Amino acid sequence: MKLDSKIPEGPLAQKWDNYKAGQKLVNPANKRNLDIIVIGTGLAGASAAASFGEMGFKVKNFTIQDSPRRAHSIAAQGGINAAKNYPNDGDSVHRLFYDTVKGGDYRAREANVYRLAQVSNDIIDQCVAQGVPFAREYGGTLDNRSFGGAQVSRTFYAKGQTGQQLLIGAYQALMRQVNAGTVDMYTRTEIVDYVIVDGKARGVIARDLVTGEFSRHFGHAVVMATGGYGNTFFLSTNAMGSNGSAAIKAYQKGAAFANPCFAQIHPTCIPVHGEFQSKLTLMSESLRNDGRIWVPKKKEDAEAIRAGKKKATDLSEEERDYYLERRYPAFGNLVPRDVASRAAKERCDAGFGVGTTGLAVYLDFKTAIERLGEDTIRARYGNLFQMYEKIVDDNPYKEPMMIYPAIHYTMGGIWVDYELQTTVPGLFAAGEANFSDHGANRLGASALMQGLADGYFVLPYTIQNYLADDIRTPRMTGDEKEFVEAEAAAKAKFEKLLSIKGNRSVDSLHKELGLVMWDFVGMARNKKGLEEAIEKIAAIKKEFWTNVKIPGSGKGMNVELEKASRLADFITTGDLMARDALNREESCGGHFREEFQTEEGEALRQDDKFAYAACWEYQGEDKAPVMHKEDLTFEVVKVAQRNYK
Numbered sequence: 001m002k003l004d005s006k007i008p009e010g011p012l013a014q015k016w017d018n019y020k021a022g023q024k025l026v027n028p029a030n031k032r033n034l035d036i037i038v039i040g041t042g043l044a045g046a047s048a049a050a051s052f053g054e055m056g057f058k059v060k061n062f063t064i065q066d067s068p069r070r071a072h073s074i075a076a077q078g079g080i081n082a083a084k085n086y087p088n089d090g091d092s093v094h095r096l097f098y099d100t101v102k103g104g105d106y107r108a109r110e111a112n113v114y115r116l117a118q119v120s121n122d123i124i125d126q127c128v129a130q131g132v133p134f135a136r137e138y139g140g141t142l143d144n145r146s147f148g149g150a151q152v153s154r155t156f157y158a159k160g161q162t163g164q165q166l167l168i169g170a171y172q173a174l175m176r177q178v179n180a181g182t183v184d185m186y187t188r189t190e191i192v193d194y195v196i197v198d199g200k201a202r203g204v205i206a207r208d209l210v211t212g213e214f215s216r217h218f219g220h221a222v223v224m225a226t227g228g229y230g231n232t233f234f235l236s237t238n239a240m241g242s243n244g245s246a247a248i249k250a251y252q253k254g255a256a257f258a259n260p261c262f263a264q265i266h267p268t269c270i271p272v273h274g275e276f277q278s279k280l281t282l283m284s285e286s287l288r289n290d291g292r293i294w295v296p297k298k299k300e301d302a303e304a305i306r307a308g309k310k311k312a313t314d315l316s317e318e319e320r321d322y323y324l325e326r327r328y329p330a331f332g333n334l335v336p337r338d339v340a341s342r343a344a345k346e347r348c349d350a351g352f353g354v355g356t357t358g359l360a361v362y363l364d365f366k367t368a369i370e371r372l373g374e375d376t377i378r379a380r381y382g383n384l385f386q387m388y389e390k391i392v393d394d395n396p397y398k399e400p401m402m403i404y405p406a407i408h409y410t411m412g413g414i415w416v417d418y419e420l421q422t423t424v425p426g427l428f429a430a431g432e433a434n435f436s437d438h439g440a441n442r443l444g445a446s447a448l449m450q451g452l453a454d455g456y457f458v459l460p461y462t463i464q465n466y467l468a469d470d471i472r473t474p475r476m477t478g479d480e481k482e483f484v485e486a487e488a489a490a491k492a493k494f495e496k497l498l499s500i501k502g503n504r505s506v507d508s509l510h511k512e513l514g515l516v517m518w519d520f521v522g523m524a525r526n527k528k529g530l531e532e533a534i535e536k537i538a539a540i541k542k543e544f545w546t547n548v549k550i551p552g553s554g555k556g557m558n559v560e561l562e563k564a565s566r567l568a569d570f571i572t573t574g575d576l577m578a579r580d581a582l583n584r585e586e587s588c589g590g591h592f593r594e595e596f597q598t599e600e601g602e603a604l605r606q607d608d609k610f611a612y613a614a615c616w617e618y619q620g621e622d623k624a625p626v627m628h629k630e631d632l633t634f635e636v637v638k639v640a641q642r643n644y645k
C-alpha cells in the first residue's frame with residue numbers, strides 16, 4: 001500500500017495557495033457529465049453535496065435518516081472555531097493552527113491543519129451569509145466564547161444549538177440544489193458497499209431501509225462523509241444511528257484506516273445511571289467557560305455525599321478541591337478534553353468521586369451566578385440547563401451538575417491525503433469519517449469547523465483536480481460485472497444474518513462489546529488488557545455470527561437487521577482499535593497507555609518511535625491487518641511535552 005500524503009510544495013502558509021494555483025479544473029460543460037456520489041448529509045456531506053451541485057456536477061446524496069436534517073451533526077451544542085480574532089485577544093491563523101497541533105498531541109499532519117485554520121474564517125462568512133443566527137454582542141458583532149486548549153475566545157455559537165443552526169444553513173443550500181435538479185436526494189437509504197472498477201471507486205450498493213430493496217449507483221467519484229465510530233462502545237454521546245459501517249466497508253475495499261485507537265472521551269457528560277441506558281448525554285464543553293469542576297477535599301465528605309448524608313451545597317469553599325484549577329493554573333477548567341477526563345478519573349479512582357456510584361464530579365455555577373447573575377447564565381446555557389434538569393431531576397442553578405467522562409468523538413478514521421482522497425483512487429473521505437486534522441485529541445468546537453472546511457472549501461477544489469482526468473469516462477449503467485458482484489455479495493451478507501436464527505439479541509451483543517471496549521480500550525489501556533480485549537472481541541464475533549437473533553425478514557423495514565449489519569462492522573472496528581492501541585506503546589492525547597506516564601500521571605509520548613499515523617490495511621476476513629506508517633514531520637511547530645500548567 002502506498003501512502004502519498006501529496007503535501008504541496010512551499011512554505012506552510014503558502015501551500016494551499018500553491019495547490020489552488022496549480023490544480024486542474026473542469027469546464028462547466030464537462031461538469032454536467034460527471035457524477036459524484038456523496039454519502040452522508042451531516043455538515044460535511046451536506047456542505048460537499050451542496051457545493052458540488054452549485055458547481056454544476058451531477059450529485060447523488062444518501063442518508064440513512066428520513067431527512068438530511070436528521071444527521072447527527074444536529075446534536076452539536078457548543079460552537080465552531082475560527083481565527084477571526086473579533087475579541088482582539090491575540091488570536092491568528094497561526095495560533096489556531098498551533099493550538100490544534102498541540103491539542104492533538106503532535107500526531108496530526110501540519111499542512112492539513114494549517115489549511116483548516118486558514119479556511120476557518122471563510123466558514124463563518126459563509127454561514128452568516130446563509131443566515132445562521134450566531135450569538136451577537138450588543139453592538140452587533142458576533143460573540144465568541146472559549147473552549148478547551150485555547151487561551152483566546154474563538155468559538156462562534158448559537159446558544160447550545162450550534163450544530164442544529166449550522167445544519168439548517170447547509171440543508172438550505174443543499175435543498176436549493178435538490179430543487180435545481182443538480183442533487184438527487186436518497187433518504188432512508190444505507191450504502192452497504194462500494195464498487196471498485198479497475199482500481200477506482202466507481203459506485204455504491206444501496207439498501208432501501210423501508211423496502212429492503214438493493215440498488216446500484218454509479219459515480220465518477222465517491223465521497224464518504226458518514227461520521228465517526230464512537231458507538232463501537234455502545235454507550236456514547238453519539239446518536240443511536242451513528243455507525244462506522246461505511247468506513248469499515250471502505251477499509252475492506254482497500255482504504256487504509258488510520259489511528260483507529262484515537263477515540264475522544266469527553267469530560268462533561270451526564271453519568272451512567274442504569275443498565276438499561278442506550279445513550280449518554282453530553283453537557284457541552286462551553287459550560288466550562290463559567291462552570292468550575294470540583295470534588296470534596298476530604299474522603300469522608302465524598303463518602304457522606306455518596307451515602308446521601310450530605311449535599312454538595314453543604315461543603316464550604318475550603319472543603320472543595322477545584323482540582324483542574326489546582327493542577328493546571330494556566331488553563332484551569334479549560335484544559336483539553338483528554339486532560340480533563342483523565343483528571344476526573346484519577347479523582348474518582350482515588351475515592352473522591354460523588355453521586356451514588358462514586359463515578360461523578362461536580363460542575364458548579366455558583367461562582368458564575370454570583371458574579372454574573374442567573375439571567376446571564378440562563379441566556380448563555382439555558383437549553384443545556386433545562387436538558388440536565390429534565391434528565392437528572394435536579395436544578396443546576398441551585399445544585400451543581402454531576403458529570404463524568406464518556407465516549408464522544410473519534411479522531412481516527414479513513415486515511416486521506418492532502419486532497420482528502422483515500423488510498424482507493426476516486427474515494428474521498430470528509431468530516432469525522434476521515435482521520436485528517438485532530439491528531440490524538442480533538443479540541444472542542446473544531447469538528448464542526450473541519451466538517452464544513454472539508455465540504456465547502458477543500459473538496460470543491462480537490463475533487464476537480466481528480467475529475468479533470470475523467471472527463472472522457474462515460475457513465476456506467478450499473479450492469480457491469482463489478483456492480484453485479486458487489487450487489488450479490490451485499491445481499492448474501494444480509495441473507496446470512498437472517499439465516500442464523502440464534503438466541504442473542506443484537507443489543508445484548510453490542511452491550512457486551514461496549515463493556516469490553518470501555519474496560520480495556522477506554523480511558524486507560526495496558527498491554528495485558530488489550531491482548532485480553534482482542535481475545536474477547538474474537539469470542540463476541542463468533543457468538544454474533546452463530547447465535548444472533550434477528551426477527552422478521554429482509555423485505556420491508558427491519559430495524560434489528562439494520563442494527564445487526566452495523567454491529568458486524570463495529571466488531572471489526574473494535575478489534576482494529578484494540579490492535580492499534582496495543583501497537584502504540586506511548587501515551588498521547590486520548591490514547592493513555594498506563595505503562596507510559598510521567599511521575600505526575602501525565603501522558604508520556606515516545607516521539608522517537610511513534611511520531612507517525614498508523615494506517616491499517618485489510619488482509620481478509622479473520623486475518624490480522626497490516627500496519628503502514630505515515631511519518632509525521634514538524635517543520636513549523638516545536639514538538640514538546642504538552643504543558644497546560
Ligand SMILES: Cc1cc2nc3c(=O)[nH]c(=O)nc-3n(C[C@H](O)[C@H](O)[C@H](O)COP(=O)(O)OP(=O)(O)OC[C@H]3O[C@@H](n4cnc5c(N)ncnc54)[C@H](O)[C@@H]3O)c2cc1C
Binds near residue numbers: 063227447
Ligand atoms: C452531543 C454532541 C455534541 C457535539 N458538539 C460539538 C460542538 O459543539 N462543536 C464541534 O465542533 N463538534 C461537536 N460535536 C462533534 C460533531 O458534532 C461531529 O463530529 C460532526 O457533526 C460530524 O459531522 P459529519 O458530517 O462528519 O457526520 P454526521 O453528522 O455524523 O453525519 C453522518 C451522515 O452520514 C450518513 N450515513 C452514515 N452511514 C451511512 C451509510 N452507510 N449510508 C448512507 N448514509 C450514511 C448519516 O445518515 C448522516 O447523514 C458534538 C458531538 C456530539 C455527539
